Amino acid sequence: MSLLKTTMVTTLLLTGYSTYSHANTPPELSLQNATWKFNKQSAYALQHDDYCGGTQGSIDTIVVPALLARGLTASFGVIAKTCWAPLWEKAREHVNAGFTLFNHSMRHTPAYKPTWEKSNFKVIWDNKRDIADANQRIKNKTGFTPTFMALPYDIGSDESYAYVREHSELIAMRAPVENNGKWSGNLGINHKDFSNPYKLKVELFHNWSPYWKLGKNKRLPAFLQETIEREGFGIQYFHGVADESYYSVAKSEYLHFLDKLKKASDENLVWVADASEIVNYRFAREYCTLVLQSRSQKMANFSGQGSLTSTKKCNKSNGQLTAMADIEDNIRKIEQGGQAIKFTQVAGKLQFEYETNKGDVALYF
Ligand SMILES: [Zn+2]
Known part of the structure; x- marks a missing residue:
């Protein structure tokens, strides 16, 4: 069965710039937590x-x-x-x-x-x-x-x-x-x-x-x-x-x-996992958000660096979350806390897993 893409993600995490390179600002970039890990449907x-x-x-x-x-x-x-x-x-x-x-x-x-x-x-x-x-x-x-x-x-x-x-x-x-x-x-x-x-x-x-x-x-x-x-x-x-x-x-x-x-x-x-892990994910995805901190003005080589919002609730639900984004430009590398992390980018759909307690996430174009 088909699924509306908009239902796969929940929280709007990054909002930013609305204009493109002509105004010397990078394209809009937003990261969202998938409803379930690995962006699986249930x-x-x-x-x-x-x-x-x-x-x-x-x-x-x-x-x-x-x-x-x-x-x-x-x-x-x-x-x-x-x-x-x-x-x-x-x-x-x-x-x-x-x-x-x-x-x-x-x-x-x-x-x-x-x-x-x-x-x-x-x-x-x-x-x-x-x-x-x-x-x-x-x-x-x-x-x-x-x-x-x-x-x-x-x-x-x-x-x-x-x-x-x-x-x-x-x-x-x-x-x-x-x-x-x-x-x-x-x-x-x-x-x-x-x-x-x-x-x-x-x-x-x-x-x-x-x-x-x-x-x-x-x-x-x-x-x-x-x-x-x-x-x-x-x-x-x-x-x-x-x-x-x-x-x-x-x-x-x-x-x-x-x-x-x-x-x-x-x-x-379907994501098959331990019930507690699923419970943790469900609350972490609500309480932990990636927030845009800084961004290069150079479209070809800017870093969209996010920082995890430090809230008590997020800290209580430490774990791994799946982030999603619609990004046309090719991502070269993603790092969290200075360490490279795996990602996929297919037809503009970026997806990667990050830890809620391992520091900033940086995207390199
Ligand atoms: Zn029993």
Whole structure:
């Protein structure tokens, strides 16, 4: 499907001169942050829950090799207390291979009484233990600091929500399907400018998915397709693959879906990344702007030197952003902080990745 170019970029970053060389001023130059990294059309995060709670076998033997073979990534929700030494070692290996881990509590108990449980159900939950201590344990055992929280069963409470928000390491969370014992629903696609990273909508591989009725091999690509069409952010989560875990997905259906996902990624329709990385990008692109500082009057050899606006919010969302510009003149070189950075310029469309915390960006013509 086609896409209006104007929707691919969000913030106007550089505004400047409106006249051309006759008036001794260079042509207008503006740099904009792409909505999603690499100027892809949408963003997508894959998650597998219950690592160390039943899914670890298929994650080790099916999921990780299949994703690596396609150059894709996913994140695994660790139940911190139920891992034992060899599983921690495997988790470390996955992190070293580029995968991420997220916090899925200490023992996978609900943070509030689920509505489907009887009135005498005992809630065994402690915010400090199940959020803070679980994060610390995953960090101690793997060296990876989780930045994303998924409450077991996506069952939340106002207290657990507040606790996660106040935890300095956790920057995002899945929205609750039930909060304080009331159905709130959490299925859907996140708008590209979503405002609350602690209430992220999801798609779960489960028969309550709105795509489920499409049947095998169609329901998974349907959610992906809708995410792409909306230019939004989709989080799809599974449990295991071809195992005894909760709503385990068949291996053939999973691999078929990964092939579709890889194709969409290769065609720049979707940026597949860790959910926290996507959240970071979304806020960095809003808070960090390249502002024109100085510019040569010599058209043939001027430098359009930008400087990152130093705002607290930008500093908090350090990361890599994709910059875009419409520039007719050929760019010879781009530097950030004095270091050359890669760029592409095709039919006047300039594109490059820059770091939000590595200093000025200079364009050389
Ligand atoms: Zn779970």
